[in-house]
Amino acid sequence: MDKIQCPMCSSQDTINISTYTADKYNFYCCNKCEGIFANPMKSAGKEWYETSELYQEPQTVSDYLQWPEKLLLKDIGLSKNLNILNIGCGKTIFLKKLKESGCMVTGVDINEKMIRFTKNILGVENAHACEISDFIRNYQGEKFDIVVFFEVLEHLENPSEFVNDLKNILSGSGLIVFSVPNRERFLPSKHLADYPPHHLTRWSTNSIRNFLEINDYSVDRIIISPFTAEILFHLFGIFFGTEYLENKIKKGDKRILITISYKLLFKFRVIFYNVLAIALRTLLKPKIKPKGIDIYAVAKVKNK
Numbered sequence: 207m208d209k210i211q212c213p214m215c216s217s218q219d220t221i222n223i224s225t226y227t228a229d230k231y232n233f234y235c236c237n238k239c240e241g242i243f244a245n246p247m248k249s250a251g252k253e254w255y256e257t258s259e260l261y262q263e264p265q266t267v268s269d270y271l272q273w274p275e276k277l278l279l280k281d282i283g284l285s286k287n288l289n290i291l292n293i294g295c296g297k298t299i300f301l302k303k304l305k306e307s308g309c310m311v312t313g314v315d316i317n318e319k320m321i322r323f324t325k326n327i328l329g330v331e332n333a334h335a336c337e338i339s340d341f342i343r344n345y346q347g348e349k350f351d352i353v354v355f356f357e358v359l360e361h362l363e364n365p366s367e368f369v370n371d372l373k374n375i376l377s378g379s380g381l382i383v384f385s386v387p388n389r390e391r392f393l394p395s396k397h398l399a400d401y402p403p404h405h406l407t408r409w410s411t412n413s414i415r416n417f418l419e420i421n422d423y424s425v426d427r428i429i430i431s432p433f434t435a436e437i438l439f440h441l442f443g444i445f446f447g448t449e450y451l452e453n454k455i456k457k458g459d460k461r462i463l464i465t466i467s468y469k470l471l472f473k474f475r476v477i478f479y480n481v482l483a484i485a486l487r488t489l490l491k492p493k494i495k496p497k498g499i500d501i502y503a504v505a506k507v508k509n510k
């Protein structure tokens with residue numbers, strides 16, 4: 207049988223661990239870097255992302271920030287004038303906040319809809335709809351102090367090539383800052399979005415550390431998100447009517463009652479899940495130590 211090469215470290219020492227028959231993908235585990243990856247490593251492609259419900263262009267923006275986004279904003283703190291590249295533009299006000307804090311922000315996303323949102327709603331004009339490999343190849347500007355890619359790596363067909371290409375556009379002391387779903391999270395949901403062709407690789411803190419070391423990055427830090435409200439959103443999917451109201455707002459319903467109810471219910475939902483999360487964390491900690499959904503990592507190119 208042909209050996210399957212690991213896309214994170216190029217080792218051929220890999221083993222088939224399961225078959226995902228729905229789309230004829232297998233999962234392999236690499237004995238060298240502990241990475242788990244799909245075979246074939248074939249992503250969904252631009253058209254899929256542009257038509258997927260998960261990646262539609264938001265018409266408005268809430269001031270909600272994702273956990274890794276909050277961490278990075280805190281890390282940047284008072285350092286202004288950083289030149290930052292964000293790969294994979296999200297739906298939150300993260301990029302706007304970065305810009306407001308005085309950083310120069312460039313956005314790249316394969317999905318034209320997300321680029322429209324970034325330009326029109328977030329006011330980040332320097333945003334490009336293209337493949338990241340093309341962006342890196344054609345980039346002539348000043349090198350970046352930070353390249354950010356939250357929840358991107360697990361979608362890529364060649365993670366190792368990607369982090370190596372980034373070295374061409376990073377400044378001497380430049381950092382990569384990224385996040386991926388944690389495959390060792392407490393009660394992982396069986397959501398289809400976590401399978402190929404959407405997610406092609408699965409990461410743990412060990413596999414990230416090995417991946418970075420093998421690809422000549424030195425690890426600054428790797429943090430698992432706390433077990434919080436978000437994991438419970440995903441698990442139980444109780445939305446208290448916020449989805450219904452959100453759909454109305456998306457369709458252009460501007461009635462003040464709808465807007466206010468949506469905001470109140472959203473706040474209530476956040477409080478409810480946070481209280482539940484604190485209770486579970488306290489109850490389970492001595493025995494299970496529940497781990498959160500995401501892993502956040504910061505690294506620097508070695509010998510630069």
Ligand SMILES: [Zn+2]
Pocket residue numbers: 212213214215216217236237238239240241
């Ligand atoms: Zn490997």
